[in-house]
Amino acid sequence: xxxxxxxxxxxxxxxxxxxxxxxxxxxxxxNEQIDGQLYTLNLGPTHPATHGxxxxxxxxxxxxxxxxxxxxxxxxxxxxKISERRNYSQITTLTDRMNYCSAPINNxxxxxxxxxxxxxxxxxxxDYMRVILMELARIGDHLICNGVTGxxxxxxxxxxxxxxxxxxxxxxxxxxxGARMTTNMxxxxxxxxxxxxxxxxxxxxxxxxxxxxxxxxxxxLERNRIFMDRTIGAGAISAERALSYxxxxxxxxxxxxDYDVRVAEPYSSYEDFDFIIPVGTSGDTYxxxxxRQQEIWESLKIIEQAYNNLPEGPFHADVPDFYLPEKADVYxxxxxxxxxxxxxxxxxxxxxxxxxxxxxxxxxxxxxYLVSDGxxxxxxxxxxxxxxxxxxxxxxxxxxxxxxxAIVTMCSMNIIAGELDA
Amino acid sequence: MSDQKPIIRTDxxxxxxxxxxxFFATKLSSVIGMARKFSLWxxxxxxxxxxxxxxxxxxxxxxxxxxxxxxxxFSPRQADMLMVCGTIxxxxxxxxxxxxxxxxxxxxxxxxxxxxxxxxxxxxxxxxQGIDKIIPVDVYVPGCPPRxxxxxxxxxxxxxxxxxxxIRRRDSAEYQHLLDSYNISNEEK
Amino acid sequence: xxxxxxLEAITREFPESxxxxxxxxxxxxxxxxxxxxxxxxxxxxxSSLEINFLTDICGIHYPEFPEKEIGVIYHLQNMVTNFRLRxxxxxxRENIEVDSLTxxxxxxxxxxxxxxxxxxxxxxxxxxxxxxxxxxxxGYHPMLKEYRLEDGTRTDKDDAMFxx
Numbered sequence: 071x072x073x074x075x076x077x078x079x080x081x082x083x084x085x086x087x088x089x090x091x092x093x094x095x096x097x098x099x100x101n102e103q104i105d106g107q108l109y110t111l112n113l114g115p116t117h118p119a120t121h122g123x124x125x126x127x128x129x130x131x132x133x134x135x136x137x138x139x140x141x142x143x144x145x146x147x148x149x150x151k152i153s154e155r156r157n158y159s160q161i162t163t164l165t166d167r168m169n170y171c172s173a174p175i176n177n178x179x180x181x182x183x184x185x186x187x188x189x190x191x192x193x194x195x196x197d198y199m200r201v202i203l204m205e206l207a208r209i210g211d212h213l214i215c216n217g218v219t220g221x222x223x224x225x226x227x228x229x230x231x232x233x234x235x236x237x238x239x240x241x242x243x244x245x246x247x248g249a250r251m252t253t254n255m256x257x258x259x260x261x262x263x264x265x266x267x268x269x270x271x272x273x274x275x276x277x278x279x280x281x282x283x284x285x286x287x288x289x290x291l292e293r294n295r296i297f298m299d300r301t302i303g304a305g306a307i308s309a310e311r312a313l314s315y316x317x318x319x320x321x322x323x324x325x326x327x328d329y330d331v332r333v334a335e336p337y338s339s340y341e342d343f344d345f346i347i348p349v350g351t352s353g354d355t356y357x358x359x360x361x362r363q364q365e366i367w368e369s370l371k372i373i374e375q376a377y378n379n380l381p382e383g384p385f386h387a388d389v390p391d392f393y394l395p396e397k398a399d400v401y402x403x404x405x406x407x408x409x410x411x412x413x414x415x416x417x418x419x420x421x422x423x424x425x426x427x428x429x430x431x432x433x434x435x436x437x438x439y440l441v442s443d444g445x446x447x448x449x450x451x452x453x454x455x456x457x458x459x460x461x462x463x464x465x466x467x468x469x470x471x472x473x474x475x476a477i478v479t480m481c482s483m484n485i486i487a488g489e490l491d492a
Numbered sequence: 493m494s495d496q497k498p499i500i501r502t503d504x505x506x507x508x509x510x511x512x513x514x515f516f517a518t519k520l521s522s523v524i525g526m527a528r529k530f531s532l533w534x535x536x537x538x539x540x541x542x543x544x545x546x547x548x549x550x551x552x553x554x555x556x557x558x559x560x561x562x563x564x565x566f567s568p569r570q571a572d573m574l575m576v577c578g579t580i581x582x583x584x585x586x587x588x589x590x591x592x593x594x595x596x597x598x599x600x601x602x603x604x605x606x607x608x609x610x611x612x613x614x615x616x617x618x619x620x621q622g623i624d625k626i627i628p629v630d631v632y633v634p635g636c637p638p639r640x641x642x643x644x645x646x647x648x649x650x651x652x653x654x655x656x657x658x659i660r661r662r663d664s665a666e667y668q669h670l671l672d673s674y675n676i677s678n679e680e681k
Numbered sequence: 682x683x684x685x686x687x688l689e690a691i692t693r694e695f696p697e698s699x700x701x702x703x704x705x706x707x708x709x710x711x712x713x714x715x716x717x718x719x720x721x722x723x724x725x726x727x728s729s730l731e732i733n734f735l736t737d738i739c740g741i742h743y744p745e746f747p748e749k750e751i752g753v754i755y756h757l758q759n760m761v762t763n764f765r766l767r768x769x770x771x772x773x774r775e776n777i778e779v780d781s782l783t784x785x786x787x788x789x790x791x792x793x794x795x796x797x798x799x800x801x802x803x804x805x806x807x808x809x810x811x812x813x814x815x816x817x818x819x820g821y822h823p824m825l826k827e828y829r830l831e832d833g834t835r836t837d838k839d840d841a842m843f844x845x
Binding site: 142143146148150151152154155186187311313314315316327329334335423424425426428435437439441450452454458459461462463491492 | 705706708710733734735736737739741754756760763765767786787788790791792795799812813814815816823824830
């Protein structure tokens with residue numbers, strides 16, 4: 071009994087003192103009352119619970135984690151270097167593969183960045199269409215994250231049911247752009263085609279039937295005693311530390327800070343819609359789960375408002391310099407042929423300058439910093455990836471916790487390996 | 493299209509044999525082939541976007557467990573089929589080779605997606621241009637990402653291979669030569 | 682909180698540090714002397730301007746300007762008033778080092794490691810400066826403009842048709 075109490079006090083000392091491994095080992099060796107050796111556990115890089123490729127070497131005392139040493143970069147694909155050799159339309163396919171669970175948000179955010187650089191103003195209908203697709207993508211992303219949090223706490227049923235809903239979202243993406251997951255959606259200046267009649271049917275059906283099924287999923291986990299015991303208090307972080315680390319998105323909102331790029335700097339007509347920003351209090355896993363649950367409800371509200379008020383009009387901006395003309399025109403009209411040739415060969419004039427544009431991705435503020443020197447490819451393109459920035463805080467969040475808390479924390483942070491390494 | 497592509501029969505025919513009242517006699521290799529074919533346990537080595545499509549294959553709409561892949565084994569010792577879904581970077585190459593070496597014979601490797609087959613769209617300094625540079629691959633499933641139906645076809649081709657493979661293949665000199673060309677030794681690990 | 686207000690506040694506090702200022706696409710962009718960057722960011726964080734969120738750090742390489750070849754670009758913001766600011770510093774390849782911001786912002790740790798990994802910029806005072814995304818034995822800093830993108834072991838691309 072005494073040993074247990076002493077161990078508990080020492081663990082608290084570990085958390086309060088400097089976290090570097092050498093300090094921990096020094097403290098440990100000088101204290102004879104804690105018997106037993108430190109244990110090194112290698113979590114990853116290929117581990118079923120990590121949903122991605124990153125490695126954590128944990129130094130543990132029994133089941134308590136004292137220190138975590140992280141290694142990332144196992145899926146570094148050199149996006150930033152590749153994007154210096156691809157023209158502006160080709161980079162859309164790269165942005166898909168960053169946060170692949172919500173690819174449309176990345177694509178449309180990139181198009182908005184290029185439109186800001188070129189000074190293109192898109193019609194209102196395009197804005198509303200973009201909002202509908204981005205919110206569908208956000209729903210898809212949060213469904214995976216929450217389903218997987220449930221799965222790693224032991225409840226696999228939620229994930230299997232929510233994947234069926236993701237299939238319905240994929241069907242809707244297919245109507246727009248032809249692909250399920252890595253969508254390459256939209257064009258600079260708008261979309262390649264208007265919403266097809268089938269898309270309207272699928273969306274109406276989704277809006278009618280998804281809420282009931284999602285409510286079932288909520289009833290499975292939200293007030294579930296076992297789930298709450300597993301997740302409340304696990305991986306907590308305070309708002310000051312979160313802001314110092316650069317957290318954004320649901321992870322930051324779970325700590326109580328209500329920052330959302332859609333409200334702070336509205337893009338794509340988000341100021342027309344009425345929605346709340348859900349916040350948590352303690353920044354632990356349960357708060358992150360509940361913030362994402364509520365955000366799905368808010369996204370549904372936004373989609374309904376956007377769909378009911380969808381304005382008529384063209385589905386792309388009138389920029390013949392950057393938006394490919396109709397193929398029928400290319401075969402018959404001279405100007406269309408010339409524009410087609412110039413766009414595909416990349417000989418249109420792009421202004422020099424630098425622009426930074428941020429959108430609210432599934433994980434937080436996804437920023438694109440684009441430096442153009444007038445050529446057909448960017449001079450420098452840097453992605454501000456939220457996963458990379460908040461994953462640094464993971465060791466601080468799990469020090470002193472047991473390994474099962476560490477697993478649940480990692481899943482609820484929604485770390486997507488593609489976005490982490492880019 | 494090579495003529496070595498295994499033929500997929502979807503009507504589950506019985507193997508050739510001699511039948512009578514209450515018994516069915518056939519070759520041992522056919523029975524073992526059938527048993528292996530319907531109980532392949534995959535090791536999902538899912539790194540990126542193809543991993544999400546693989547998760548979609550496992551889930552109810554495209555249910556992979558009807559092919560015997562009910563238990564995804566994350567331990568290489570208990571897995572039959574290594575499904576590499578996603579980009580493999582050079583940093584991860586040794587890890588993949590280690591996982592492959594730890595699997596017990598017979599084992600099959602499926603390269604799911606363009607990145608695993610040949611590096612995909614990432615022709616860069618840090619991406620391994622195809623996993624067949626470090627481990628032998630049995631089935632390539634192209635696509636970026638491949639639809640779940642294509643992944644299932646890849647699995648069915650592995651099933652056709654497992655059914656028709658000779659049970660002496662893993663001890664043959666030709667197989668040993670293949671492993672040697674990748675510097676993989678078959679000693680006890 | 683407008684661009685002019687912030688520019689005036691910074692130039693009042695640090696008169697010789699601001700080399701130039703501009704507003705591309707509406708975002709205030711200042712070029713700062715390399716040695717003053719940490720003081721300025723500390724001032725921005727603690728003063729009433731409350732620009733206390735570090736959005737991002739990245740590097741850039743301009744091989745055609747030998748004195749200002751390598752740059753580090755900081756994006757900062759004030760979340761309450763939604764004000765964004767961009768600070769740039771430039772240095773030559775020979776003295777490629779700058780102060781680290783890890784004491785001010787915990788998030789600068791990995792951002793600076795990534796910038797070091799890609800461009801070779803050394804951050805003085807960083808607790809653990811080593812490559813983060815690339816392999817440790819890569820041996821060079823890949824984002825510099827003189828290094829090529831591709832690998833060379835790709836067998837299915839015909840250079841005659843798809844020139845690299």
